[in-house]
Amino acid sequence: MIKIKSSEITSKAEYLSRRDFLKTAGIVTAGAALLAACGTDEVPAAPPTQSLPTDQKTAPLSEELTPEDSVLNYNNYYEFTTDKERVAGLAKDFKSSPWTVEVSGLVNNPKTYGIEDFLGSFTIEERIYRMRCVEAWSMVIPWNGFTLASLLNEVEPTSDAKFVRFETLADPDQMPGLVNKLYPWPYQEGLRLDEAMNDLTILSTGLYGETLANQNGAPIRLVVPWKYGFKSIKSIIKIELTAEQPSNFWQDIAPNEYGFYANVNPAVDHPRWSQATERRIGELKRRETLYLNGYADEVAHLYEGLDPNKLY
Amino acid sequence: MNTKKWEFTPLQIAAHLGSLIPAILIGWDISTGNFGIDPIRDFTFRTGKAALVLLLLSLACTPLNTLFKFKQVLKLRRPFGLYSFFYASVHFAIFIGLDYAFKWNLIQDALLEKRYALVGLATGLILLALTITSTIGWQRRLKKNWKKLHKLTYVAGLLAVVHYIWLVKQGVLDPWYFAAILLVLFILRLPTIKKALSSLRKRNLQRASH
Numbered sequence: 058m059i060k061i062k063s064s065e066i067t068s069k070a071e072y073l074s075r076r077d078f079l080k081t082a083g084i085v086t087a088g089a090a091l092l093a094a095c096g097t098d099e100v101p102a103a104p105p106t107q108s109l110p111t112d113q114k115t116a117p118l119s120e121e122l123t124p125e126d127s128v129l130n131y132n133n134y135y136e137f138t139t140d141k142e143r144v145a146g147l148a149k150d151f152k153s154s155p156w157t158v159e160v161s162g163l164v165n166n167p168k169t170y171g172i173e174d175f176l177g178s179f180t181i182e183e184r185i186y187r188m189r190c191v192e193a194w195s196m197v198i199p200w201n202g203f204t205l206a207s208l209l210n211e212v213e214p215t216s217d218a219k220f221v222r223f224e225t226l227a228d229p230d231q232m233p234g235l236v237n238k239l240y241p242w243p244y245q246e247g248l249r250l251d252e253a254m255n256d257l258t259i260l261s262t263g264l265y266g267e268t269l270a271n272q273n274g275a276p277i278r279l280v281v282p283w284k285y286g287f288k289s290i291k292s293i294i295k296i297e298l299t300a301e302q303p304s305n306f307w308q309d310i311a312p313n314e315y316g317f318y319a320n321v322n323p324a325v326d327h328p329r330w331s332q333a334t335e336r337r338i339g340e341l342k343r344r345e346t347l348y349l350n351g352y353a354d355e356v357a358h359l360y361e362g363l364d365p366n367k368l369y
Numbered sequence: 370m371n372t373k374k375w376e377f378t379p380l381q382i383a384a385h386l387g388s389l390i391p392a393i394l395i396g397w398d399i400s401t402g403n404f405g406i407d408p409i410r411d412f413t414f415r416t417g418k419a420a421l422v423l424l425l426l427s428l429a430c431t432p433l434n435t436l437f438k439f440k441q442v443l444k445l446r447r448p449f450g451l452y453s454f455f456y457a458s459v460h461f462a463i464f465i466g467l468d469y470a471f472k473w474n475l476i477q478d479a480l481l482e483k484r485y486a487l488v489g490l491a492t493g494l495i496l497l498a499l500t501i502t503s504t505i506g507w508q509r510r511l512k513k514n515w516k517k518l519h520k521l522t523y524v525a526g527l528l529a530v531v532h533y534i535w536l537v538k539q540g541v542l543d544p545w546y547f548a549a550i551l552l553v554l555f556i557l558r559l560p561t562i563k564k565a566l567s568s569l570r571k572r573n574l575q576r577a578s579h
């Protein structure tokens with residue numbers, strides 16, 4: 058099975074230039090058709106649309122993108138509802154602007170960023186990642202975002218910082234799901250600092266080239282593609298560097314079922330269901346789940362010496 | 370020979386039509402190509418829920434009669450139970466045939482080693498036994514034991530709710546609503562509660578006739 062390379066990275070500029078290229082190609086093709094219609098022999102050879110100029114690091118896409126409509130309408134966002142297909146409607150009027158993210162804790166330069174600061178000062182890239190939910194379904198999503206490392210480098214974690222803790226907004230006026238008091242709101246997540254600094258880890262502000270929709274975690278969310286989806290925390294208001302391992306939402310609820318690492322691993326089943334396979338949204342046949350969601354080459358080294366069976 | 374004429378009360382007709390609604394809706398969605406985002410999950414879920422609702426309806430008939438002396442509903446126990454088995458069968462067929470495409474090694478991993486799935490399978494087997502023995506012939510053959518056997522409907526209801534609880538993430542409340550309904554139906558069957566209810570009803574009737 059061919060993997061999507063983690064480094065399937067396209068810079069925003071290239072992403073746009075690709076689009077320009079497509080446009081141009083379209084015009085050329087249209088022109089060619091016109092010329093052909095006029096019976097002219099000298100038809101300029103239209104570039105084949107199959108071989109788009111790609112980043113050298115980019116492998117040809119072997120797995121199809123999940124349709125945008127599915128990405129927008131199949132969401133786990135319990136602050137709104139536990140019903141995946143109702144999140145989009147309930148999040149419709151969510152106010153994701155103005156928005157600030159407080160970056161604090163064990164850093165030399167604590168700072169509160171406005172969402173526009175991120176867009177101004179960090180390079181927005183496109184990253185096509187698999188998203189594997191702990192519920193055994195998956196998608197392939199073209200995210201737009203920037204590396205978490207680039208943000209962390211700016212705030213400079215101190216030598217005591219070992220972990221990063223993230224927190225989601227919890228606003229009962231906007232989020233009807235918060236009435237369920239069985240959950241330990243606000244949603245929080247955590248990463249080890251080296252996981253956070255890994256090049257695969259991004260903060261996303263968009264997908265499919267559009268600004269992030271509310272139901273997908275607007276205006277800014279984490280994407281950690283080798284971990285189960287619940288690690289990729291949405292609508293972040295706080296990023297805190299800590300010395301101690303922070304707790305996370307699902308581990309707080311069911312420590313016997315969800316851990317801190319939540320690394321995708323087909324060999325380690327959820328206590329109640331199998332993780333060996335997944336249903337890719339838009340496909341009928343089940344796929345076999347890949348170790349670290351197919352990103353072992355990039356991140357397996359982070360877990361050397363640790364028992365992968367315990368990194369659930 | 371069954372010489373009884375086929376006579377349906379409006380209530381029975383309504384019960385049959387109502388029981389068919391989920392199937393009609395699913396058939397409609399399939400024929401119009403309205404498959405949703407995760408069709409296998411969707412159809413699995415809808416057939417499972419229909420089976421559970423009908424099972425609980427079947428269990429609700431006797432308490433309804435106890436409460437309101439509404440004898441007609443007793444005739445609905447069997448059709449509700451049979452429809453429940455029908456939806457449970459489709460539910461199982463989707464799981465094995467569509468979701469896991471008859472890949473036995475995967476099915477073994479997903480079905481036989483996971484408690485939520487095992488409990489679901491047990492529910493289905495009970496419903497199968499109850500369906501086979503639902504005929505008048507079996508009723509006669511088993512005599513007193515038939516009633517005992519068909520008390521397993523309650524076990525099936527309990528297992529079905531547990532199946533649902535074990536497959537959702539913690540804090541998802543939907544299966545607990547079904548658990549609450551099941552509990553109420555249980556309580557209404559306790560002999561002491563039953564007695565209290567019927568004496569209460571008699572007293573009300575007497576008062577009404579005065």
